[in-house]
Amino acid sequence: MAIVVTGATGTIGRALIRELGGAALAVVRRAEQGADLGCEHVVGDLERPESIPIEPGDRLFLNSSIWPGFVRAHQAVIDRAAARGAAQVVTVSVRGVTSAGLLGFGMHGQVDDHLKASGVPWSILAPVGFMQNLAGDVDEEGRIFGAYGRGRVGYIDARDIAAVAAALLTRPVGDSATYELTGPDAPTHDEIAAELTRSLGRPVRYVDLSAEEGAAHFEKRGMPAQAARDLARLMAQIGDGRWAGTTTTVADVLGRPPRSLREFLAQAP
Ligand SMILES: NC(=O)c1ccc[n+]([C@@H]2O[C@H](COP(=O)([O-])OP(=O)(O)OC[C@H]3O[C@@H](n4cnc5c(N)ncnc54)[C@H](OP(=O)(O)O)[C@@H]3O)[C@@H](O)[C@H]2O)c1
Structure with missing residues (x-):
């Protein structure tokens, strides 16, 4: 029985x-x-569900970045997994999704609903933001822009998400469940800027914008107007606390705590 990994070239994959x-x-x-993945591979595309190799009893890790056809493609691959008799689908969603949510929150919500109704045993990994994004968000002048206010976010190292996925894909298939995944603590963006200052060795500061200012800022940086508005609103919603609490799920599954931001930054290349 194979463990089929989509999104294999990505951070989690x-x-x-x-x-x-x-x-x-x-x-x-x-x-x-x-060539450099270190495992067997096949060519396939989630937009062509029939190209995803699934044999009866296989376990599927379903993950990709988001594009406009994401919901349709992921739902079709889930249907294929069900039709082919997959033993399990493990997928990556986002903590706190609803099918009516903004941007990825809404898209993941629709895919999650489809998976839960598919009849295939499922595990939904629902992380908050990835630590991997943070250093890249710092501009040349040492600023991170957002609309989170003083809201806390329990950023997680994507490698801990991968470790949880690996555990779920290699142990006997358990009950279908959603795993809300966070790092060990939930700093504010001012605190994150202080950690980045420490590890990058140059001053980093967080610039807090209102949702309106954020929309204008992201649009000026090249984002389409609607996406810029939605992103800024989403940041403000996150700032209201939806990603503020931490969970013990990583430690519960792996028997070790998730990496802290300081540990992550110390290990980053
Ligand atoms: N970043 C965050 O803070 C965050 C927080 C919560 C949840 N998430 C979720 O995490 C997921 C992304 O995971 P990641 O960061 O590991 O991904 P990633 O590094 O962005 O990599 C995306 C992967 O998806 C593949 N892909 C894209 N379109 C595809 C298609 N049509 N068919 C097959 N493969 C396709 C890419 O392949 P190519 O190499 O060919 O492009 C790549 O392997 C998303 O669902 C996102 O919503 C992210």
Whole structure:
């Protein structure tokens, strides 16, 4: 029985394949992408569900970045997994989604609803924001922009998400469940800027914007107007506390705590 890994070239996918010691069948969009993955690979695309190799009893890690056809494609792959007799689908969503939510929150909400109704045993990983994004958000002048106010976010290292996925994909299939995944603590963005200052060795400060200012800022940086508005509103919603609480799920599943932001930054290349 194979463990089929989609999104294999992504942040979580690569870490998952490492966790699995190469015991995975990776799906890549172009053959040359498979060369450095360290596991078997096939060419496939979530937009072509029939290209995703699923045999009866296989376990599927379903993950990708988001694009306009994301919901339709992921739902079709879930249907294929059900029709082919997959033993389990483990997927990556977002903590606190609803099908009517903004941007990825809404898209993931629709896919999650479809998966829960599919009849295939499922595990939904529902993380908050990834620590991997944070350093890249710092501009040349050492600023991070957001509309989170003093809201706390329990950022998680994506490698911990991969480790949880690996555990769920290799132990006997358990009850279908959603796993809300966070790091060990939930700093404010001012506190995050202080940690980045410490690790990058240059001053970093968080610039807090209202939702309206945020929309204008992201639009000025090239984002389409509607997406910029939605992103700023989403940040303000997150600032209201929806990602503020931490969970013990990583430790419960793995038997070790998730990495802290300080540990993550100390290990970053
Ligand atoms: N970043 C965050 O803070 C955050 C927080 C919560 C949840 N999430 C969720 O995490 C997921 C992204 O995970 P990630 O960061 O590991 O991904 P990532 O690094 O952005 O990589 C995306 C992967 O998806 C693949 N992909 C994109 N379109 C595809 C398609 N049509 N068919 C097959 N593969 C496709 C890409 O392949 P190519 O190499 O061919 O492009 C790549 O392997 C998203 O669902 C996102 O909503 C992210």
